[in-house]
Amino acid sequence: MMDSLTRLLASIAEIGFSAQIFSVLWATLLGIIVGMIPGLTATLGVALLTTLTFSMNPNEAILVLVCMYIGAIYGGSRSAILLNIPGTPANAATAIEGFPLARSGRAGEAMAIATTGSFLGTMVGMVALAVISPWLAEFALKFTSFEFFWLAVFGVALCGQLTSMDDVLKGWIAGFFGLLISMVGQESMHAYARFSYGDPNLAGGLSLLPVLVGAFGCAEVFSVMRQEATAPIKAKVSGVIAAAFSSLRYAVTWLRSGLIGTFMGVVPGVGEDMGAWVSYAAARRASKKPEEFGKGSVEGLLAAETGNSSAVPGALIPVLTLAIPGSAPAAVLLAAMVIHGLRPGPLIMIQQPDFFYSIVAMVFWGSVGILVLGLTLTRPLLYVLRVRREWLMAMIFTLCVVGSFAIAGRLFDVQVMIAFGLIGFLMRETGFPVAPMILGVVLGPILDANLRRSLSLTEGNLLGFVSRPISAVLACIVLVMLISGLPPVRRWFANRTKAMLSRRGSDG
Amino acid sequence: MSRLPVARTDLACGLFITILGAGALVESLRMPRFEERNADPFTVPGLTPGFVSVVLLILGAALLLRALSGRTATSQIGTGVTITQWNRGSVVRTVLTLAAVLTYGLLLFGHFPFVPVTAAFIFAFTVGAELIAPERQLSLLQVLLGAAVLAIAGAFTLHFVFTDIFLVRLPGGRWW
Incomplete structure (x- = not known):
């Protein structure tokens, strides 16, 4: 315990007392700006910045990416509060409470509360990251191919279910579509090039980064240009620092939201959006003033921002311990780690413990970055919201193209990026969530290797998949999840809830 | 009976996914088994894509059938489907x-x-x-x-x- 704390403090000091602190500042500021601009998401920011980190040493590269990630999720609160447009999907709940506050002349207070909430949320998540990850990594050492197979199925199914609550079927389709995409190219056991049709580019498989940049970056350009423009804002900002301190009074709210957000971050592929919504809903249920929700509730705003920010370190927990991303930006971060020669997974605490503590320290400094920059640059950052999309989108697309090309110097990657831009755009337009598809692409190789290894070990006996305790539990969870997503079961639950509510209404 | 725009979109998507799943399944079955190399039959390249395509085929067919029956996920218009809303x-x-x-x-x-x-x-x-x-x-x-x-x-x-x-x-x- 003391050894872990010493290592963590040493990592924090190493960043704080070196030139790396400048990287923290510029990357966090860049993240805030990316998050603030409607249409630019944290995933896009992390993906584009990954292409700019090739010449950096691995630690510095991951540091700037983590800071960009934390900054972008926080930055989205600015446009949510001032424009009623969430800068990133994770800030949708923020807009519900932040915009009414801004409209009533309390924009400065709302931004300060969002800043403090994000800082506290990231801190709660950071503690969870430091405490849970070593334990989870040790537990994951017991995993065999059976458990990893179920973990891959569990990840895709759960991500599909939670990112598409209205239409679970579409979430699952998106996840399995991603798994199918990951099958393209040479497989690991017999070196056979699947779905390649003699094309050497396809035989090499589809790289994750062009797929990600396309699905989140290029598709974003299409989506932003398709929507109506937003009007430039004029907001008065005052009382920032005082409001920042006042939000500390809601200790129960931020602690509860921080824990909920962290848990939602840990769940594969779900991430910040659900962290914010579930925290917001819990705060509303527990509030002494639920009637203020939707009309500018400070508690609601704090819960939403704490929830989405705490999901960031939460999403890093499965990345570091299982090599499974907790959210879409975390998937890019995972890819970046692999590109930089780092090997996240169950062996991280044995092979690279210093790297693990560095990540925790990066999260710490990223959260300090958003607190300092968020409170001091309130007025200058307002100018970012006045940039018109017409002047931005061409540059963003050019970065997507050059970034995709820079990874391996192949024009094929640019074509893949554009193809996935179109696929991502069509998926959004037709109501399919994109995150499960990306998770499917990430988990595909894990599913493939472990399914075949398991079947080979048991000589085709399917009982092997449910005869070990951990795999049996995972199999049961997947089964319950699939059954609960079936339309008749969902209808039955909905009718039952409705009946209970009406009975309560007639009793009361 | 005229269908809701959302159900029409789902119909087209369901059809596409079903065809994709079926096509991928056929391709998976056509992949080599490497019997001449005495390869373990449970490690053949087509196994996992076959499994994934079967699931995709089932899910696509479910979406198709749901759309054919004129229903959508929550029986509301606009469940995230915006492709029908253009100006x-x-x-x-x-x-x-x-x-x-x-x-x-x-x-x-x-x-x-x-x-x-x-x-x-x-x-x-x-x-x-x-x-x-x-x-x-x-x-x-x-x-x-x-x-x-x-x-x-x-x-x-x-x-x-x-x-x-x-x-x-x-x-x-x-x-x-």
Whole structure:
């Protein structure tokens, strides 16, 4: 315990007392700006910045990416509060409470509360990251191919279910579509090039980064240009620092939201959006003033921002311990780690413990970055919201193209990026969530290797998949999840809830 | 009976997914089994894609059947489906974006020197997007001048950052 704390403090000091602190500042500021601009998401920011980190040493590269990630999720609160447009999907709940506050002349207070909430949320998540990850990594050492197979199925199914609550079927389709995409190219056991049709580019498989940049970056350009423009804002900002301190009074709210957000971050592929919504809903249920929700509730705003920010370190927990991303930006971060020669997974605490503590320290400094920059640059950052999309989108697309090309110097990657831009755009337009598809692409190789290894070990006996305790539990969870997503079961639950509510209404 | 637009979209998507799943399953079954190498039958390349395609086929068929019955997920219009909601402005902007992006990304980038084609793309896209924007406040001259500055500065900066700092050789060769 003391050894872990010493290592963590040493990592924090190493960043704080070196030139790396400048990287923290510029990357966090860049993240805030990316998050603030409607249409630019944290995933896009992390993906584009990954292409700019090739010449950096691995630690510095991951540091700037983590800071960009934390900054972008926080930055989205600015446009949510001032424009009623969430800068990133994770800030949708923020807009519900932040915009009414801004409209009533309390924009400065709302931004300060969002800043403090994000800082506290990231801190709660950071503690969870430091405490849970070593334990989870040790537990994951017991995993065999059976458990990893179920973990891959569990990840895709759960991500599909939670990112598409209205239409679970579409979430699952998106996840399995991603798994199918990951099958393209040479497989690991017999070196056979699947779905390649003699094309050497396809035989090499589809790289994750062009797929990600396309699905989140290029598709974003299409989506932003398709929507109506937003009007430039004029907001008065005052009382920032005082409001920042006042939000500390809601200790129960931020602690509860921080824990909920962290848990939602840990769940594969779900991430910040659900962290914010579930925290917001819990705060509303527990509030002494639920009637203020939707009309500018400070508690609601704090819960939403704490929830989405705490999901960031939460999403890093499965990345570091299982090599499974907790959210879409975390998937890019995972890819970046692999590109930089780092090997996240169950062996991280044995092979690279210093790297693990560095990540925790990066999260710490990223959260300090958003607190300092968020409170001091309130007025200058307002100018970012006045940039018109017409002047931005061409540059963003050019970065997507050059970034995709820079990874391996192949024009094929640019074509893949554009193809996935179109696929991502069509998926959004037709109501399919994109995150499960990306998770499917990430988990595909894990599913493939472990399914075949398991079947080979048991000589085709399917009982092997449910005869070990951990795999049996995972199999049961997947089964319950699939059954609960079936339309008749969902209808039955909905009718039952409705009946209970009406009975309560007639009793009361 | 006329269907809801959402159900029509789901119908098309369900059909596509079902065909994709069926096609992938056929392809998976056609993959080699490597019997001549005495390969373990449970490690054959088509096994996992076959499993994934079967699941995709079932899910696609479920979506198709649901749409055929005229139902949507929550029986509400607009469950995240926006492809049926277009107006003239969104059509014009989308067509312009697609045309510019596909021309630059697939035809120009990599086949011509980076700086001029990138500058031309940024200039054309920005001017085009501004000219069709009803809320435009700048005069035509301001738009042209601003877009030219952005295009030249953007192209040269990207070229400098990628080639001189990150040592990436951009395709198309140097122009000047």
